[in-house]
Amino acid sequence: MSATLKTETEARTMNGAEIVLQALKDQGVEVIFGYPGGAVLPLYDAIFQQNAIRHILVRHEQAAVHAAEGYARSTGKVGVVLVTSGPGATNAVTGLVDALMDSIPVICLTGQVPTHLIGNDAFQEADTTGITRPATKHNYLVKDIGKLASTVHEAFYVAKSGRPGPVVIDLPKDILIGKGPYSEAPKTAHRSYRPMTEPDAGQIRAAVKLLKGAKRPVVYAGGGVINSGPEASRLLGEFVRMTGMPCTNTLMGLGAYPSTDPQFLGMLGMHGTFEANLAMHGCDVMLNIGARFDDRVTGRLNAFSPNSKKIHADIDPSSINKNVKVDVAIVGDAARVLAALVEAWREEGAGQDREAIAGWWRQIEGWRETRCLQYRQEGSIIKPQHAVKRLYEITREMRQETFITTEVGQHQMWAAQYFGFDRPNRWMTSGGLGTMGYGLPAAMGVQIAHPDALVIDIAGEASILMNIQEMGTLAQYRLPVKVFILNNEYMGMVRQWQELLHGSRYSESYSEALPDFVKLADAFHAKGIRVTRAEDLDAGIREMLAHPGPVIADIAVAKDENCFPMIPSGAAHNEMILAPGQAGGVAGVTDEGKVLV
C-alpha cells in the first residue's frame, strides 16, 4: 500500500497538511487523538480525504494527550495528538507535562496562526513553543515548508529514542496550506542527538563484581524497564531468578517483574510494602535499573539505604547522581544492560555467598510476616482494598487480557498494592505529575489499541470528574471501557494527609454534591451500576465485566479508610507507618517533613 502511495505522492506536489499525514503514515501511525479548530482545518481536510489514519475525536485536548499516553504505554509505539492553536495547545499542556514526567513518547501537532501573524496577538495565537518548551522533551516551530517532512520524521526519532518523551510540532496555517516537497525519513544519524544505549563493559563487570559479593542484595526496577520494551522485562526476570535476589518495582515499573513470583517484594516507596522498604533500607548492594530515585521512593535522602553500595543503570545520564550518589553508573538501555548483566554473571567466576543470601531471605520472610497489606473486610461496608482485590481476582479468573489505568489518589495506591501485574505494559498510571483525570482518557487510548481487551479505569469519585466528558468519546467509538469508582466521598488522599498532618481539619476535601453516577452513565449512553454493600460486590463486578459496552461502576466504599503502609514525607524507610493493629515502626511527621509534598 505504501508503495503505491509513494509513487502517487512523488508525482504531485503536496500541501503541508498532506506532507504531515504522509510523514505520519511513513512513521507507522495508525491513530491520531485530536480536536479541530481554525488553525488546523487544512489537516482535518486532509484527514477527511484518506483512510490510512484513523482520527479519534476527544472532548478535551488534555484527554487527547492522556489517550495518546495510554496508547503509547500499552503498545510501545508513539502516541499522536492533533490540536488547534491557542486554547487547543494550552489545554494540551497538562498532558504534555504528564508525558514528560513519566517518559512517554508522544507527538503533539499544534496549529498556529500563519507565520506573518506570529507575534501580533492574532486570534487564537499563543506562544506555543514558548509555553511548551519546559513541558516537552523538544519542540519545533515549522517556518519553512521545505523542512516540514524532515521535522516530522525527526520528531518521531526524538520522541522515542533515549529517554522517551513528548514532542510538539507547531504548524502555522500557511505552512499547512502551502505546497512543498516530501522527503522520507533520513537514514543518517541525527546531527546532535545520539543517546547511548550500549553499556560500558567495564561498568558491567564492576556491577557484577559488587553483586556477586553481596550478602544482602536487592534489585529496584522502574519505568525504564517498561520503556525499553518487553524484552527488558523478560531479561529482568531471567537475571533476578538466576541470581536469587529479591526484586521490587516502582509505581511506574509495576509489571516489569511478575507480581506472583516469590522473589517479588511488591512496590517500594511511600506506599510500598514493609518488606520492600526494609530491604531497600537494609541492603548492602542495590541494583537500580531504569528508576530515578524519586522522592516518593527514597523518603528522606540522608537516611536512604545508608549502608549500601549502589549501582544505577539508566539511559539518561542526568538521572544518575541526581538525587542519590551512586558507586557504579551504567548508561544504557535497560534491555542491553540486563543482557550484559546476565552474560557477565555467567562468566564471572566468583560464586555468591549462598548462605548469606539465604539469611537475607529469612530476614525478608520475617518482614513479610507483618503482612502489611492485610485488611479486614467485616460487615457490609466495602473496604476499598477489598474492592480492588476482588476486581483482581475476578478478572484473573476470566483469563482475559486486562489493562488497568488509574486516576490519582488513594484508589491509585490501592490499585498498585492489590492488583497484581505479571507482564509489562498492562498498567498505566500518572506517577510523576500525579494528574487527576488521567485514567479515563488513558483507558480510551488503551482500548483503541487493544479493542478486544478488558480495560478498566480504577478511579476516585473526585478524579473521574476531571475528564468525565470523555464518556462521550467512549460512546461515539463504542469503547467498552469500565470505570470502577472507589467512591469514598472524599478526596481521600488529601483527607488522609489532613488527618495525619493537619489535625484532622478536613478543609475542602469532602466531595460535596456528587452526581448520580448511574444517571450520569445513562446520559452518556453507558451502563451505570451502584454497589453499596459488601455482599453485592462480586455480583456488581461481574455485571460490569459482563456488559459489552462502557460501564461506570460506582462502588461506595468506607469513607475514612487510610492507605498504608505509608512513609510520611521527610521520613526514612524504617520509619514507616503501618495500618492500625500492625506491628512496626511509627513515625512522627517533623516540621521539615510538613514542607514536603
Next chain:
Amino acid sequence: MPASTDTTFRNATIAVLVENEAGILARVVGLFSGRGYNIESLTVAPVDEARRLSRITIVTSGTDMVIEQIKAQLDRLVPVHKVSDLTLEGPHLAREMMLIKVAGRGEHRMEALRLADAFRARVVDATTESFVFEMTGAGEKLDAFIELMRPIGLTEVSRTGVVAIARGPGGLQA
C-alpha cells in the same frame, strides 16, 4: 535536591557547542532558571556558519553533584552537540571584554588615562570630557579597573561575559 553530604561549592566554566537555531538560547536559559541553577555569565555567538554551530560559554557555580547535573541536563537538550567542563578538563583561558565610559575633566582625565595605560585598556572614544576604554582580560582584572574608575567618574559599563577555550592542541568538535 542534592544530597546533604555534598556541600562544597565550586565554579565551573562550561563550553557548549549547539545548533545555531531559533530558541536554543531560551532552552539553555530556561534550563537554568527552571532548575534553579546559578548563571554568573552566559555568552553566545555563531562560530561556524557553514555547519550552523554556535558556542555558548556559561560560568556557573554549585556543588560537584549540581555541576554534573548541569552538564548532563545541557547534554540531553536535542540541539546540543558537545558539553565541556573547561574548569575540570585542564588549563584553559577565560577572557572578557568590556567597554567602560569615564567622564571628567582636568586631573581626573589624566588619572584615568594613566590607569588605563597600566591596565592596557585602549581608548576607543574620546571627547573633551569623557573617554570610552576598551579592555579585555580576566574578570577580576576588569573588576579591579572598574573599582579604580569609580571615584574618577565612572559613567557606564558594558561587559560581554566570559568566553573561554582550553589550552593546548585539543578542540571542542561537534
